[in-house]
Amino acid sequence: MHTLSHIALLVEKLRSVLGDRFQRYSTINERRAYVYIRKEGIRDCVRVLFDQFGARLSTISAVDRNFKFDVLYHFTLDQEGLVASVCLSTPKQAASLDSVTDILPAANWIEREVQELFGIKFVGHPSPGKLLTSDDWPEDEYPLRRIG
Amino acid sequence: MSIEATLPIGPYHPALKEPEFFKLFLDGEKIVDVAIRLGYTHRGIEYLAQRKTYNEIPFLVERICGICSNVHPMCFCQAVEEAWGIQVPDRARYIRTIVGELERIHSHLLWAGVAAHIIGYDTLFMHFWKHREPVCEIFEVLTGNRQNYAMNCIGGVRRDIDPTKHKALILETLSQIRPSLVRLEKAVTEDPVVRARIENIGVLSKDQARKLCVVGPVARASGLAIDVRKDEPYAAYKEVGVDVKVLTEGDVLSRTLVRLLEALESIEIIRRALDAIPQGPIRLEPKQIVPGDGIGKVEAPRGEDIHYVRSNGTDIPERVKIRAPSYMNVPSIAPQIKGASLADASLIIAAVDPCFCCTERIAIVDVKTKRESSVDFESLARSWRRKNKHR
Numbered sequence: 421m422h423t424l425s426h427i428a429l430l431v432e433k434l435r436s437v438l439g440d441r442f443q444r445y446s447t448i449n450e451r452r453a454y455v456y457i458r459k460e461g462i463r464d465c466v467r468v469l470f471d472q473f474g475a476r477l478s479t480i481s482a483v484d485r486n487f488k489f490d491v492l493y494h495f496t497l498d499q500e501g502l503v504a505s506v507c508l509s510t511p512k513q514a515a516s517l518d519s520v521t522d523i524l525p526a527a528n529w530i531e532r533e534v535q536e537l538f539g540i541k542f543v544g545h546p547s548p549g550k551l552l553t554s555d556d557w558p559e560d561e562y563p564l565r566r567i568g
Numbered sequence: 569m570s571i572e573a574t575l576p577i578g579p580y581h582p583a584l585k586e587p588e589f590f591k592l593f594l595d596g597e598k599i600v601d602v603a604i605r606l607g608y609t610h611r612g613i614e615y616l617a618q619r620k621t622y623n624e625i626p627f628l629v630e631r632i633c634g635i636c637s638n639v640h641p642m643c644f645c646q647a648v649e650e651a652w653g654i655q656v657p658d659r660a661r662y663i664r665t666i667v668g669e670l671e672r673i674h675s676h677l678l679w680a681g682v683a684a685h686i687i688g689y690d691t692l693f694m695h696f697w698k699h700r701e702p703v704c705e706i707f708e709v710l711t712g713n714r715q716n717y718a719m720n721c722i723g724g725v726r727r728d729i730d731p732t733k734h735k736a737l738i739l740e741t742l743s744q745i746r747p748s749l750v751r752l753e754k755a756v757t758e759d760p761v762v763r764a765r766i767e768n769i770g771v772l773s774k775d776q777a778r779k780l781c782v783v784g785p786v787a788r789a790s791g792l793a794i795d796v797r798k799d800e801p802y803a804a805y806k807e808v809g810v811d812v813k814v815l816t817e818g819d820v821l822s823r824t825l826v827r828l829l830e831a832l833e834s835i836e837i838i839r840r841a842l843d844a845i846p847q848g849p850i851r852l853e854p855k856q857i858v859p860g861d862g863i864g865k866v867e868a869p870r871g872e873d874i875h876y877v878r879s880n881g882t883d884i885p886e887r888v889k890i891r892a893p894s895y896m897n898v899p900s901i902a903p904q905i906k907g908a909s910l911a912d913a914s915l916i917i918a919a920v921d922p923c924f925c926c927t928e929r930i931a932i933v934d935v936k937t938k939r940e941s942s943v944d945f946e947s948l949a950r951s952w953r954r955k956n957k958h959r
Contacts, residue, residue, distance in 0.1 A: 448650065451800055452863060476781045476794070478865075479891035481876045494863065494874065501800040503863050526781035529899060530891075552610070564615060 426500045427453045430473060437468050452503055454492075459508040459517055462493070466506075466520045466527075469495050475504065480530045482538045484566045489515055489540055510540060519545040537564040571600055577913070579608050584914075585682065586924040592905075592913060599913060602905050604898065609924060617888040622648060622722055622857070625888065629875075630716050632892065633923055635678060638671045639868040640875070640890070641720040646802060647877040648722050648885075651862030657852055660724035662845040664803040666738070667710070667719050668866070669834040669841070673745075674703040675869035676827040676834075679921045680752070683824065686915050687765045692755060699748050702741045710734060724851025735842050742835045749835075753828045757821075766820040770904040770916035773818060777900065784871020785830065786897045786920050788814050789822035796867035808840045820919040827869075827921075857881055868893050870921050894923040 427447055434455060435442045441461030447453050457465055469475040475495040483490040493506040510517055519542040521527045531542040536552040539562040553563070571593045578589040587608035593601040613632055617625050626641035633640060642664055649656060656664075681696035704714040711717035711727060719725050729735065756762055772782070777790035787794050796802070797810040813829040815822040859881040866873045871893030878887040897920045905916050 448861070452650070454861070476778075476783075478781075478872065478874045479876070479889065479895075481887065481889035483878055483887045492876065494876065496799075496865075496872070498794045498799045503800075503865070505861075505863070524781075525779045526896065526899075529895065563612070564618075 426497070426502055427504075430469075430497075430502075430504060431455065433468055433472070434465060437464055451501055452505070454505045454507055456507045459491075459510050462506065462508060463518050463520055463523065466493070466523050469504065469506070470524050473497055474499070477524055477526050477530070478503065480527070480534055482534045482540060482564075484512075484538065484564065485509075486512075486566065488512055489538060491517065491534070491540065514541075515539060516541040516543055518543055521545055536562070538562050539565055570595055572596060575910070579605075588922075588924050590913070590917065592910065594910060597910050599905050599908050599910060602902055604901065614888055614890055617890075618885060621883045622885065625885070626720055626722070627718065629890065630718060632890065634715055635675050635923060636671060636868045636870065636873075637716045638667050638719060639866050639873050640892075641718075642668065642803075643864040643866040643873045643875045644877070644888070644890075645720045645722050645864070646866065647862040647864030647875040648879070649862070650864065651860045651877055651879045652722075652854055652856070652858045653860075654723055654852060654854055656724050657849045658804075658846045659728075659848045660850045660852075661804040662808075662841050663725045663727075663729055663850060664720065665805060665808060665841045666729065666838050666845075667717065667725075668803065669837045670703055670706060670738075672834045672869045673831045674700050674707075676831040677703070677749075679827060679869075679918075680756075680824065683766075683820075683915065683918055686918050687762065689762060692752070692762070695748070695752055695755075699745045699752070702745055706738055706741055709737060721851060723854050724849070726851070728850050729842075729845070731845075738838065738842060742838060746832070746835050749828065749832055753825070753832075756824055756828065763821065766824060766915070766919075768817075769820045769912050770908065770919055771817070771819045772900055772904050774816070776903050777818070780896065780900045780903075782871070782897050782900045782920075783893050784868065784897065784921075785823055785826040786900060787871065788812065789826045790818035791816040794872075796865050796872050800865055802864075802866060804841060804844075805837075807844060808837055810837065820915060823919050823921075857883060870894055870923055871897060892923065894920070898922050 431445050438457055438461040441458040443456040445453060445455045475497050478494040478496045481492045488509045488511050490509055495504045517540055519531055521531060531545055534540055535542050573594045575592045575594055578584050579587040589605040591603040592599050617628055620628060626644055629640040629644050630637050677696050677700035681693045684692035684696060707717055708714050711719055719727060772790045774791040777787050777792050793812055793814045795812040797805040798812050811833055813826050815826055859879050862877045864875040873893055874891045876889040877885050880886040901917055901920060905913060908916055
């Protein structure tokens with residue numbers, strides 16, 4: 421019953437840590453919050469969620485929006501029954517994001533999956549090797565990336 | 569710590585039920601390190617899902633996994649229902665709960681049988697599978713299929729549960745298998761030979777479990793009290809209630825016990841759900857495709873399954889993202905297996921109940937970064953291709 425206040429608490433904390441990197445937030449219901457941030461804030465955001473709120477990284481979803489990628493980090497706060505999705509965008513040309521694997525080891529495979537399927541580079545990933553595609557798959561082709 | 573030998577297991581190996589490749593680095597009998605390579609059952613389901621209509625996708629995602637085949641369509645439908653703002657009829661929520669719990673019983677018994685087989689106790693294996701069989705027969709009567717039940721659709725379920733005939737069959741079968749499950753649980757915990765084989769093996773600490781974000785029985789055996797059914801009740805779990813089983817040792821014995829206790833709890837959940845199931849329609853016809861985001865979460869037998877759907881108002885979703893529970897659990901094999909004896913390797917691998925079909929709707933390689941020089945998957949793959957060039 422207190423989930424709405426949990427969302428408010430979470431949003432306030434993120435707003436104070438991220439400053440102008442925090443953009444806005446929206447909720448569908450008391451179990452789903454979408455927090456929009458600038459991509460530079462993701463590492464601080466993960467630190468707050470994982471270390472202070474005990475959140476668990478469920479997965480990362482990338483969406484091809486033709487000129488940019490939307491990337492959603494779905495964090496689950498089990499005690500509160502809340503999924504907080506941290507949403508950010510990166511331009512399609514030279515798409516890159518900061519890796520969070522050193523803060524949150526569970527992101528290792530997920531970041532590599534996104535890198536392989538969409539061509540979003542995760543800067544600072546400890547083992548950014550080939551992962552999904554076969555060894556002779558062309559370097560600049562990404563299976564889930566739209567062409568054009 | 570020196571590496572004396574490397575031992576490949578798989579991708580096709582008599583001990584493995586699905587294709588995967590484990591490269592064990594050994595110092596004598598002791599496992600120093602492991603490198604995991606998956607990617608032999610990749611089917612591109614996310615790509616396909618983004619080219620099909622909403623009505624077709626439940627049938628597609630049902631084929632992600634052959635064991636927990638109810639989980640993925642239920643999860644997908646919940647995500648779409650959230651995005652479109654649909655309230656599922658009460659009776660459909662109860663039917664989803666009953667089918668989901670029946671599936672948990674058969675999945676946990678299947679796993680327990682495989683684990684018994686791995687430790688060389690084939691009598692126990694046959695007993696577990698003997699009692700799994702009646703559950704599959706219930707499915708055949710309820711849905712027409714032993715697997716791939718096709719029960720879920722967006723807005724509800726496709727088949728009703730007959731309040732007299734089906735209910736009587738389910739209750740009678742459950743009351744028959746319950747005493748056997750209690751007996752089999754004793755066979756695991758009280759048999760000194762079985763206990764010696766699985767106790768203190770493959771330990772995953774609570775801290776490691778949290779860092780790797782493992783889910784399901786693997787997390788609950790390591791002391792993390794997480795269960796989607798309790799934390800974010802979907803279907804009818806809010807009304808029916810769930811007693812979450814949590815143990816703290818984090819070894820193979822704990823994982824076994826968590827699963828067996830959960831199978832017993834599932835029987836109670838089904839009984840409560842059958843008692844409380846309300847009358848009414850079982851599905852609701854969606855009137856409009858609404859643009860928006862939806863997240864579906866289901867506690868699969870192996871842990872939290874999550875689907876993310878972005879609807880753009882057309883009859884084909886813009887994005888379907890699927891993350892099966894084994895995707896989070898398989899990386900936890902590495903910390904568990906280091907320092908273990910070679911003879912325990914297959915048991916430790918099996919004990920996370922890895923579902924490679926689920927994990928490999930995308931494919932994965934985990935290479936231990938600290939010793940990159942000794943890991944040469946690419947050359948292995950190259951030499952395999954060189955050998956098979958003529959094919």
